[in-house]
Amino acid sequence: MTNRTLSRGLLLLMSTATGLAVAGNYFAQPLLDLISRELALTTGAAALLVTAAQGGYALGLILLVPLGDLVERRRLAVILYALTALFLLVSATAATGPILLAGTVLTALTSVAAQVIVPFAATLADPAERGKVVGTVMTGLLLGLLLARTASGALSELGGWRTVYWVNAGLMLLMAVLLRIYLPRLHTRAGLSYPALLRSIFTLLREEPVLRWRAGIGALALGSFSVLWTALTFLLVQQPYGWSESSIGLFGLVGAAGALTATIAGRLADRGHVQAVTAAGTMLMLASWLPLAAGARSLIWLLVGVIILDLAQQAVLNSNQNVIYALRPEARNRINSAYMTSYFIGGAIGSALTSLVWVAHGWNGVVILGATLSAGTLALWTLERLTTRTPATPAAAATRPLIPAGR
Template identity: 70%
Template sequence: MTGSSRLGRGLLLLMSVATGLSVASNYFAQPLLDLIGRELHLGTGEAALIVTVAQIGYGGGLFLLVPLGDLLERRRLVVSLYAATALFLLVSAAAPSGPVLLAGTALTALASVGAQIVVPFAATLAAPEERGKVVGTVMTGLLLGILLARTASGGLAELGGWRTVYWVNAALMALLAVLLRIFLPALRNEGGLRYPALLRSTLALFREQPVLRWRAGTAALSFASFTTLWTSLTFLLARPPYTWSEAGIGLFGLVGVVGSLAATVTGRFADRGLVQWTTGVGAVLMAVSWLPLGVGGHVLAWLVVGVLVLDLAQQAVLISNQNVVYALRPEVRNRLNSALLTSHFAGGAMGSALASAVWTHAGWHGVCALGAALASGALLLWTGERISARRTAPPAPQPPPAASPASPQHDADPPNPTPHPH
């Protein structure tokens, strides 16, 4: 059975929605940090820990759980993780205190990596000539989930308080677990390894694949820059000169939707052999985006421009990273995805933690300087990768010297010294 026959449009749409709603579980709290902090008596730094814990939990799940996609039957694994996510969202919804909410957040993030098993699942089902487009489509759903989570949570919080967000998402995740069990095909990759060996082999990929090391570093720094913005943006918009409500802050997440649509376009570029160019342009745009963001501390129009450019750039870097890494060793695609995205979300956790600390001591302009430095680091790593690739590339084969028509058996003889007539 061909890849294209196993992945129809309906299944691709379901997988895209499933990735979006799963990863959204980790971002609902971002526009609600002030509200949650007031109700649970948390300071600004403690409230920001909700975002950091979500990133750490997600990174842990990427390393500990995603490689299981190369060992276990994937449909069963995905359905189990979606059901667990629904359960842990209920813990967060009923949390009576900050520590319980942090625990629920960490467990939800750990289980929500089911989305990152769905992405290589779709890549495996896709026909080879459409793999970039399919990965881009599924990732568009994932990225829309990240961005629309803020809008949905702001609106739901206005209607019924911040806990309503978690109740609703828990119900949706339970529904998705049922739908994925019904419509996903059974798919098992016989890895031939026990779990400890599976984790060791994931770590070994960093040693064996230089391209993975470069791309993991680029992913970490670029996503750190991205989360630097979205962690601190809530505090900016909640205070003068903006002083927006939770719903207004949530609606601002719609600005990033335009940037998320770059995921599909990036996937098409990958199918056309332009993946390196896409990464470089994305890294440059990410660094440049912090200039209008700096002005956006007091001017809304420039803030919108900066967010649009940063989101577009982040999607370009992420999708091109995935397409490069997935092509290294298709038979261990889940482990490659685990290695890349563990680095990616570790960088996100670092960005969130640094952003909350810098906001406290240096305000918005300090945050912008941090974001620009992280993005510039991603650009430097991509440049280093390209230089390294040129140095290690095998020399182009030289064509053999042309044989003399009169005596083809003397190819190695010195040329005739008689000058060529003019």
């Protein structure tokens, strides 16, 4: 690495880059009805676009993110951003459902560049401010995830559902150029071959019980989150709402309120309150499904539930990351890979279950499913506290001895 300085401008660039990378996986959500009509897809087939995006992302987390512990990270990030731009063009020009599905999977696969940037920022950060830095970068990621819906809804009104894919392809190419110019070189040598590197992910899961607990909590949290955002489109296109795609996309602005908690949660983690943040997040996540249940007929309650769930999910994610990044600094990409793979597999399962539950039981079934997954996050956190000893702050990693990943 040639420069370890993390300036405010570089942090903003990294935050923006993560948001744009992850956004491509969520463009389809408010457009499912529109896409299904144009490409002659069933509701279930259209919902598979969401599942495919999360599944492709999980695959990229397993196969590509660990490369950050093997190759030079700036080069890896730039290549992945450029490939994501290319695959977005596949989606933009798709004439059939299978081609759009393929473009979605490939885009998701390489958009894990966002998860190369997050531990990159954590490594550049001062240990005492790592929670704040991770929170800032994750704010960008969550804003991209949520505002993708707003952007896709608005752009679909201007030029059809394909427009957002064209626009994001251009932005991803721009990010590749900017990251190549401004990111410092960073190469942390794991001393392992690629197959051994992948095997070491499972070694880390086996040897770090806190990582296992947090991976489970994260999977259930994103599962619950995905239940809401997958079903929300179907709820809002029917009566009593009957909203257009652009109106549905505006719900992303409501959900973006949750992103504002990321830096706050990070600061609390830096001060040793990471467990309190997790506890509050899991409890609020479960409580959010009460107003969401009433949201089938009341827009006010629906808004309240969406805001609470987003706030809670972001608090859980940020506290989880601060805990796991404190475990083994020399294996941060592989730890992030293990955690985020579980995280997005949970999201993919949540989306897949939602399409089935919606068809069979409607919004009431969706609420029960989401609440059950949320209750699981609280149960797992309670079990973790009873069975393991979790580092209080990410700064603890600064004084913890480095342990070879293949011990």
